[in-house]
Amino acid sequence: LRLFLEALRNNGDDIAMVEGQTGKTASFTDILQQSTTAATGLQSAGITAGDYVVLCCDKSILSYSLLLGVMFTGATAVLCPTGRADIIHLMTKGHRVKAAFFHKKYSEPVNTSLNSMDNPPSLVASIDSEDPQMNAIITSKAECIMYKVENPEEHIPIILFSSGTTGEPKGIQMSDTAITLMGVLFAPQVETLFNSSPIYWYTGVMTFISSILNSYTVVMSNATDARENMQLVQKYQADGWFLSIGTMIQCTHVENIETYDCSSIKEVYAGGEMMLKNVMEAFLAKVVGGPAMVQVMYGITEGGIMATTNSDDKALLETGLQPG
Template identity: 25%
Template sequence: MNKEITYRIMKYHKHASDAVFWYLNELGSRVVAKTGIPSDRHHLGKLILQSLKDAPDFVMQVDGGTGKSDTFQDALKRSVACANAFRAIGLKADDVIVLMASNHNDLAISAYAALYLGLIVAGVDMTLGIKELEDAFTITSPKVIFCESEKAQDVAEACRNLKLYARIVTFSNGGKYNSFSEFLAKYGNNSSVEEFKAADLDPEKSSCWLLSTSGTTGAPKYATLTHTNIIMGFPNLWIMSSTFPTPVRSALVTSPVQWLSAIFTLILSPILRFTRIQSSLTVTREHAYYLINKYKPTYAIFSPPMATTLTKPEECDKCDFSCFKTLLLGGSAVLQTLLENVKKIATEAEVYVVYGFSEIGSFAFNFVSPAPGSVGRPLAYLQHRLIDPDTQEDILEPNKTGELWVKGPVIFKGYYKNPEATAETFLNDGWIKSGDLFYRDENWNYFFVDRLKMLLKYRNHQISPTEIESVIIKHPGVLDVAVTGIPDNDCGDLAVACVVPQANCTVTAQEIKDLVKESLTDMKQLRGGVIFMKQLPLTSTSKVNRAVLKKIVRDMKRE
C-alpha cells in the first residue's frame, strides 16, 4: 500500500483510541505509588504537580500578547508559591477563588495552586457590570478575586455592596491592590517545591470548579464539578489521538476562563504535556490571525461565532490555517455551511463537531468518524436516553426527536447553592436532562435538533429555529443568522430571521423568504419577516443571546 493511500485511510477512516486513558492510568499509578492513597489517581492537583516535575524544560504556555512563556519548571515554582500564599492567608478546602481576567500566564498558576489545596475555582466573565458581579459573588462568596487592574474598582464596589470581604489581586503592577507578583512575594515563600505537599482530599466528593452555564434563555447558574468529574470527562477530547504524552504540539486558546473549552486546555496542558498558545490581549480576528501565523498551533476548539469570524471570505486569506491538524467546533449549533467553510481553509486538519454541556463537563458523544451531520455515537462512560417531551416516555425507535437524558460518573455535583435548580435537572435515579433535542439513526448516530426552550410553536406545530437558520446561511450574501419568534394571538409564534449580511454584499428580505419557501414546509415560513443587523447579540460565552433577541425584534423594522 503506497503512502498516499495509507494517509487517506488514516485521515478519513479514523477510529477512537483509548490511549489517553492508558496514559492517565500510568500517571495516576505513579502518583498513588508515592502517596499510598488509591483515590489520588483522580486528584487533579497531585496529577498536575507530578506532571510539572516530569518535564521541567517543556514550554507549558505562551502569552502571544506579550511574547512571554512559562516552562513546566516556571509554572511549578510559581504555583507552589501561590499555594503557600493561599495557606498563609488562611484559605481552606472548599473556599472559592474567582478568576476574571484575560488569558494571562498567571491565570493558570492561581488555578493550579487552588487544585493543589482543594479550593474551588470559579471563572467569572470579566466584562460584567457591578450589578452582575454582585449576582456572581452572591452565589460564589469568593475569598480571593483575581482580576484585571482596570476592573478592580468595580469588583471592590460589588464586594462593598454585598458586605463581602474578599482579597483582590490584580494581574498588573501598581494601584491600590496587590499585583499577582506582589501577592506571591508577600505570602508565598514559606517552603521549597520539594517540601510542598498537596492537600489530601476525596476526588469524588471534593468540588474543584464552578462552571457558569450559558444563560442563553435564563439566569446563569454555576455547575459544580468534582476532581473525578473532570479527570474522567476531559480526556474524551483526545480520543482521536494515540500518542501520549504530547498528543499535539500546541493548542490555540481563544476562549475566556469561564468557558469549558478554556478549562479543558488549562487543566490538561500540563497533564498531557502540550503548549497552550493564548493571549492577554483581546482576541479579535486580526489578533487570532497573528497568533496562528506566528505560533502555528496544531489544535484548537472554536465556537461557531469565532469560526464564522475566522472564515470570513474577504479576510481569511490573511492567515495560514495549514498548521492545524485537529479542530473541534462546538458550544452551540454548528451549521453544515460553517463546517464546510472551516474545512476549506484548514486543509490539513481533521475537523470535528462536538457536543457537550456544563452539567457533564465534557462531551456526550464519540465524535470520531460520525455520520455526516451527526455529533457522534454514545460514549461508553455515559448512558443515553431520548425522552418524548410531551409524554415523558422513552423513544426507542430511530428518527424520532426527543430530549437527551444522560447518566454516568462525569455528571456534575449540582448547581452551587441552588438546590431548586439542581432538583429540576436531576431525576431520582441519577439521570439529568440536557434540555436539548436529538434524534438518532439506525446506527446510533445522534443528530442535534435544537434547544427545547428555543422551539417556536406555530398553530400547535413545533418549529426549530436551527432548521430555518441552516437554510438561510446557505445564501452567499449571509454571514450569520438567528431565527426567533414574535408572539401572535391567533397563531402562537411567527418566525422572524435576523440576518447579518456579508460585507460588500447585497441581499434582500425577499431573497431570504424565497429561499426558505423553496426549502421548507408552509408552517416554517418567515411570517414574522426579516431583520437586517450589523451583528447578533451574544452571551458572554459567544452564543446567540436568544432572550435579548426575542425582546429587540419586537421593536425593530421587519421586512
C-alpha cells in the same frame, strides 16, 4: 492534585503556555514553581480548604498559576465572567468569599460588586506582580502544604460559569474527578493548541488541564477579533485550534483572507452548538486551506462536555477529513 504535580514535574522544561498577545512563555517547570509558590502565599494569607476565591480575569500565565495555586490549597476557585463583574455578589450569594483577584481593567465593576456583599472578602488584589498583596503571594518563601482530597467525586475545586440557554450565567461545580477526566479524555494529538476561549468556560480550564496531562503547548489569546487570532495561529504555527462555531464563521468572512496562512492546522475542535456541513467546508477551504480532523464538542451546563462521533457520516467523509 498530585497527578497534576507529577505531570508538571515529568514535562519539565517543555513549553506549557504562550501568551499570544505578549509572547511570554512558561515551561511546565515554571508553572509548577509559580503555582506551588502561589499556594504557599495563599495559605500564609489564610486561604484554606472550604474557602471561596473569586478570579475575574483574562487568560495569562499568572492567572492559571494562581488558579492552580488555589486548587492546591483545597479552596474553591470561582471563575466569574469578566463581562458580568458587576454582579459577582449575586453569582456568589450564599457563599462566604474569602479572597478576590482580578485584572486591573475590571477593577471598577469588581470593587463595586464586592462592596455590595454583606461580608466582603478580606483579601483583594489585582493579578499583577506589582500589586503589593499579589507580590507577597507569588514570592512566598514558606513551605507549601498540599491539600489532600479525601473524596475527589465530591470536593469542588473550581466553579465555572456558562450562559446556558437563557443568557444568564449559571455556576457549574466541577469536582476533582470531573476536572481530571476532562484533561484525560480531551487528548488532542498536537504539539501546539491555539485557544481563545475565556478562562471561565469549560474550554478555558479543559485545555489547561489537558496540556499538563498530555504534554502539549497552549497558545492563549484574549482576542475576539478573527483577524488577530488568525495572525496568531500563523505566527505560532499551531497545529490544533479550539474555537466556537461562531468564530469559524467570522474567520471565513475575513477580508483579504488569502493573506493569512493557517495551513499548519491539522486538528480543529469546535464547541457550543451543532456545526453545519457548509460551515465546516468553508472553514477548511478558506481558512485552513486543506483537510483537517474536525471534532464538534457540545457544552451542556447540566451535563458537561459531549464529543460527536461521525464515523458513519458519509457527507463528512466526502470532505476528506478524518472524523472525530
